[in-house]
Amino acid sequence: MTVLEVDGLHTRFPTPRGTVDAVNEVDLRIEPGEIVGLVGESGSGKSVLAESIMGIVEEPGEIASGDIRLHGESLLDLPESKRREIRGGTISMVFQDPMNSLNPTLTVGEQIAEMVRLHQPVGESVSLPAELKRKLVGSSKNGQAWRRAIEMLESVEIPEPETRASDYPHEFSGGMRQRAMIAMALAAEPDLLIADEPTTALDVTIQAQILDELRELKDAFDTSILLITHDLAVVSEVCDRVNVMYAGEIVERADATELFSDPQHPYTQGLIASTPRLDAPMDSLEPIDGNVPDLIDIPFACHFAPRCPEATRECYEIDPNFRPVDADTDGESNDHVAACLRRGPTEERL
Structure with a gap:
């Protein structure tokens, strides 16, 4: 499916x-x-x-x-x-700025472990008192969520994951922070x-x-x-x-x-x-001439028309629905499509 x-x-x-x-x-x-x-x-x-x-x-x-x-x-x-x-x-997401996406007050390992507790059946409480206690005294290093956090750091090739799990985000390089974000996103096996x-x-x-x-x-x-x-x-x-x-x-x-x-x-x-x-x-x-248009009330049918070297009057007036731009050996269209009036079957092009 x-x-x-x-x-x-x-x-x-x-x-x-x-x-x-x-x-x-x-x-x-x-x-x-x-x-x-x-x-x-x-x-x-x-x-x-x-x-x-x-x-x-x-x-x-x-x-x-x-x-x-x-x-x-x-x-x-x-x-x-x-x-x-x-x-x-x-569904999990890795954001483009890991420094702003990671909590600077929690260790990297604890943040991954928190994701595990929320979405995996590890039997560890996610109540507010439990979270506050972990923030004050740290996670149990014998807990299943913490062990899973170390495994995830190892899977994204963080060196010495057992040690680095106790580090804070600012102690990671940019590449390591991005790896940590990927580890966190995959911790629940989305x-x-x-x-x-x-x-x-x-x-x-x-x-x-x-x-x-x-x-x-x-x-x-x-x-x-x-x-x-x-x-x-x-x-x-x-x-x-x-x-x-x-x-x-x-x-x-x-x-x-x-x-x-x-x-x-x-x-x-x-x-x-x-x-x-x-x-x-x-x-x-x-370079492509021009800039991406203001997305408020774009007045032309093909949004790319003002920047397009092939644009005609019809491009500004007619919605460019998807057209098949190639065909297999049986003459049936494949999955390559483009929203352009000047593409598709020859007899349909403008």
Whole structure:
């Protein structure tokens, strides 16, 4: 069964100037055991989509329409108490800033152990008095949750995990804090892990290590992953399928190999052309002209039209629904689609 299904999701934020449509009619699928990439420039709506899935959209933001189903069950129909059980348990998230996501007053091991107590049957109280006692005198080193925390730190290759579990976040390097966040997110063995820019601000060596660990942990914990990033190199390295997001909308989706070998949407082509490559060095990069539009009352049908070198008058006036951009040997369309009037079957292009 499909792990996650997002259908027609619309998340908006009312402001004094108008309504920001941060996520606009987005569809997304994640199957068991796969890594799905969500890529786009800053401000394209990637993080708001993740927050919508997790149910942590901050007010005044709201999910205006659409549905989010986990294993076929609508999350939007569940009471908040049930969603809290799912959040961190069945679905976990790694945020892009581990220093601000970890509690500076608790040891790293205690924070992971707390996640274990909340979502695993270890028989350790999570009542407020019990938490206050642990904060004052520390966790029992013989407790099952603490032992599990050490195992999780070891699984993400933190050196000397028994010792480092008693350290505070500020005593960890940036790469180690990100590993600790991944360990915490996986402590409850979730079915879906959302990783929001997990390699941001890390040097390339540590980035490669984190990506390798995500792949290994996906198999070890049988977890599907939604990987959110603006870095196409990261996507090409680890993802099975890719969704390209622009101005609150998905504009292209395809198998990762096909997307990079044959990008179709002009925005995707622009992203790839503006990304440096070691295997094909260029004299200069080709930036995409212009900026992501203000998401309040965008007046044109294709949101990318003002920046698109191929745009025609129709692009500003006609909604660019998804079109198949390739076909298999039997003439049937595959899963590579783009929301562009100038793509798809020749007879349907404008």
